[in-house]
Structures are given as structure tokens and as C-alpha cells.
Amino acid sequence: MLSKRNLTILILALALAGGGYYAMSNSGDTESTKHSESDADAHGHENEAKPDHTEGGEHGHGDVDEHAHGEKEEHAHGGTSETGNASGEEEGGHEETKISENAVKNMNIEVLEVGSALVQETISVTGRVTLNQNTAAQVKARFPGVIRSVLKEPGETVKANDTLATVESNDSLQVYPVKSPVAGLVINRNASVGEVAGETPLFVVADVSKLWAELFVFSRDGEKIKAGQKVHIQCLDDDLITQADISVVLPTTEASSQTFVARAVIDNPDNHWRSGMNIRADVVIKEKEVPVAVKTDAIQRLEGNDVIFIQESGGTYKAQPVELGTSDETWTEIKSGLVTGQRYVANNSFVVKAEIGKAGAEHAH
Structure with missing residues (x-):
């Protein structure tokens, strides 16, 4: 039997051994827990890093972004380039159009060949139409007296020696006829029955088949204007146009x-021209033959350039930029841009310009 003292010692020894085992067990569990948590953290960080890597942190995302952005940029720039080409074609389209033969006829488009022409250098002046004083007469009574009759009215045509009125002489008390000295038209009447005829003309009679164009020339152009030069005359208030030659240059200058x-002298066989009309005239001071010329009405402005519309095959009309030279109302010299024999729109070229503009607008939309 163990003594009480020995039993007590044994119990204490067992208690100490159990306590040590319990402490060691707790320490292992704690370290295991820490290790597990550490592993979990590490794996967690690895898991967090993997999404970064997958989303492209340095490689994946860069590849995706660069590829996507590159495709977008390439697609966008490629589209712009194609649009640029389309725009270039569009600009080319702006410069030409197709018009059928029937449309050309309906729109009165006239096509001529480029060739040589006589181009005139002119000076423009203003003026007025007057009676030709060489064929006009201011008819007076030969002797003072009382007007007994008036036989002709303004606008009537008379022959030479036709009686216009009768006057009773104050001296002889004889009634004598007042006759027209020229054939022509009664322009003015200043006679009434009962009035006294004296020095004032009773009638103005003129041959209006030939009238005068009096042109007002500035002194600075005096040396350029000479008798015999051609002149193109146009009425400012009507669409009358005629040509004449300068017959005389008066030697005096009007002071004011x-x-x-x-x-x-204007030929006026149909009496369309009338005394008193205001006119504009182009005096031809020089003429020259040019090898390449077009009708002046053919020239149009397009995108800041002077252009001529050239007729090509298949009913195509193309705007051709040109360099202009000497010009008059009918012809314009072409220094560059055209060659002899090319067919161009000479009349109603503005219609072709409108068709090109319309085609360009439709193409743009």
C-alpha cells in the first residue's frame, strides 16, 4: 500500500503531466490556426492577383484594350479614309453630270467646238439717240401772219412739198401754204389756228429712218476714239441692239x-429707235485673232474657278477650269485649259451648272 504521502506526490505528478499536455495541445492548435489563416490570406491574395492578371493588369487587359482600341481606331481611320476617297469621288461628281439628248434639246443647250475667233477690245460709253439734223427740218412761216389752218399732226408721215398749214400774210393779206421741205415724220407741231406765225418754227419734220447716236466720251479716252471705228449700241430701257460706225468726233469738250x-448714224428702217432714248455703246478700238476662244456666255464660276462645261462621251458634261484672256461681249480668249476641237456648252451653260450642283447635293445626302 502506498502511504498517504506517496499517493499525494503521485497525484501531483499526474496533474502536472496532464497540464503540460494540455498546454502543448493548445499551442499546436493556435499555430495550426495561424498557419491556416496565413495560408488562407496567401491564397486570398493570390486569388485577388489572379483577377488583376486576368483583367489585364499588365498583359491581359493591355492586350484586350490595345486590340479593341486598335481595331476601333483602324476601323475608324479606315472608314475616314474610305469616306475621304468617297469625298474625292464626290468632289469629282460635283464637277460632272449626265444629261440625256432629249433633256439637252428641251433645255436649249447649245454645244459648239472650241476654235479661233476675232476678239475685240472696247471702251464702254453712254449716250442718247437724237434726230439726224441732216434729214430734219424746222418749218417756219415765210412771212409773219395769222395761221388760218393746220393740216398735219405729230406722227403723220409727209412727203416733200406737202402742205402743213396756211398763213395769211400781214403785208399782202394773201393766204399762202406752209410746206414741208423734206419727206419724213411730223415730230412736233407748234401751230394753232388764229395764232400769229413769226420766227418760231411751226413744225418739226424729220426722216427717222436714220438717227444719230451721240456718245459721251471722257477726255482720258480722247486719243483712242476715232472716226470709222465700229460701235455696238444697246438701248438701256429696251432690248434693242444695233451696230454702226463713228462718223465724226466733235472737237469741243463740254465743260461741266x-x-x-x-x-x-443708226439705221432705223422699222422705226424701233426713237429720239431721246438712253443708250450704252462699246467702241471697238482694237481687234485681234486668237487661236482658242469660246462664247463669253459659256463661262461660269464653280468653286472659285472660271470653268467651261465640256461634252464627253455618253452624255457626260464635265467642268473644265480655264485661264481667261481678252474678252468682249461675244468671244473670250482661252489661254489654257482647252484645245481646239473640244465640244463645249456655248449657250445655257448655267443649266449644266445647276444640274452639277443638284447631282452633288444628292450624292452628299
């Missing part, structure tokens, strides 16, 4: 306007 008169 500092102009002198150059006179031309």
Missing part, C-alpha cells in the same frame, strides 16, 4: 462733264 461727243 469733261466729255466730248462722238457721233454715229
